[in-house]
Amino acid sequence: MALTDRPEVHPIREARASLPAVARSFGERGIAAGVYYLGAHRKPEAVLVPVDLFDALKSQAEDLIIAARVSERDAMGDERRYTLEQLTDRLGFDPHDVEVAAKQMLAERE
Amino acid sequence: MTDTTPVRVVVTEHAASDIERLKTDSERLGLRALALIQLLGDGKISGQPLKDVARYGDLRDCFKVYFGETGTAATHRLVYQETDDGGIEVKEVVAVEQRGDDYVYLLVANRLKRLPAETKRAFNRVHQQVIARRSGAAKPVGKRKR
Numbered sequence: 001m002a003l004t005d006r007p008e009v010h011p012i013r014e015a016r017a018s019l020p021a022v023a024r025s026f027g028e029r030g031i032a033a034g035v036y037y038l039g040a041h042r043k044p045e046a047v048l049v050p051v052d053l054f055d056a057l058k059s060q061a062e063d064l065i066i067a068a069r070v071s072e073r074d075a076m077g078d079e080r081r082y083t084l085e086q087l088t089d090r091l092g093f094d095p096h097d098v099e100v101a102a103k104q105m106l107a108e109r110e
Numbered sequence: 111m112t113d114t115t116p117v118r119v120v121v122t123e124h125a126a127s128d129i130e131r132l133k134t135d136s137e138r139l140g141l142r143a144l145a146l147i148q149l150l151g152d153g154k155i156s157g158q159p160l161k162d163v164a165r166y167g168d169l170r171d172c173f174k175v176y177f178g179e180t181g182t183a184a185t186h187r188l189v190y191q192e193t194d195d196g197g198i199e200v201k202e203v204v205a206v207e208q209r210g211d212d213y214v215y216l217l218v219a220n221r222l223k224r225l226p227a228e229t230k231r232a233f234n235r236v237h238q239q240v241i242a243r244r245s246g247a248a249k250p251v252g253k254r255k256r
Binding site for chain 2: 079080081082083084087088090091093097098099101102104105106108109
């Protein structure tokens with residue numbers, strides 16, 4: 001199947017049952033086995049690919065994953081981050097009290 | 111712990127507000143939340159990994175640490191997300207909340223924008239209950255009438 005074709009999307013239940021056969025086909029035919037779309041209600045949500053194909057695409061996949069995670073973080077980007085010292089100061093605690101509490105909690109855990 | 115990877119612990123604004131509110135409920139619990147953050151940064155403790163479950167979505171990069179008042183049950187959870195920032199391990203505290211109704215895990219999933227669509231309604235319900243409880247207008251949690 002050409003990847004430009006409209007994919008045949010296998011329902012999750014069917015994919016689960018077909019998984020051993022799909023894996024076997026990937027193992028036997030490698031990249032030539034093509035890809036296997038799955039998703040609920042015929043909506044593609046995931047694709048199974050032979051490991052050789054993924055290895056070939058790995059660096060691109062990693063770039064995309066990193067970019068998506070950066071976007072995910074940017075979406076939360078209005079959030080300020082605090083170090084322990086900054087937070088201790090914001091909450092008006094004495095750093096020494098935090099130290100003492102930390103020692104006590106560690107002792108409780110041991 | 112023998113791991114020598116540098117660790118940096120940061121606290122998100124949301125989680126900072128969680129601890130601030132906790133402090134207004136119990137000064138001691140607020141202090142203990144900060145103490146936990148110190149222990150995490152010192153590498154003296156580490157959390158237990160969360161899972162990929164239908165209710166919360168995939169939170170496998172997040173970890174929970176239990177705590178509570180001295181000598182009582184661990185009523186609260188501190189949840190942090192572990193990331194790698196150029197070879198430095200970053201633990202980002204995402205939420206500090208009570209465990210009841212699995213609220214803290216729903217809150218983490220919501221804050222990380224990973225809450226499954228089908229759980230959104232359940233989260234909103236628990237969230238409203240928590241807000242109502244805090245404002246002193248709690249209603250008993252029971253079977254909802256259809």
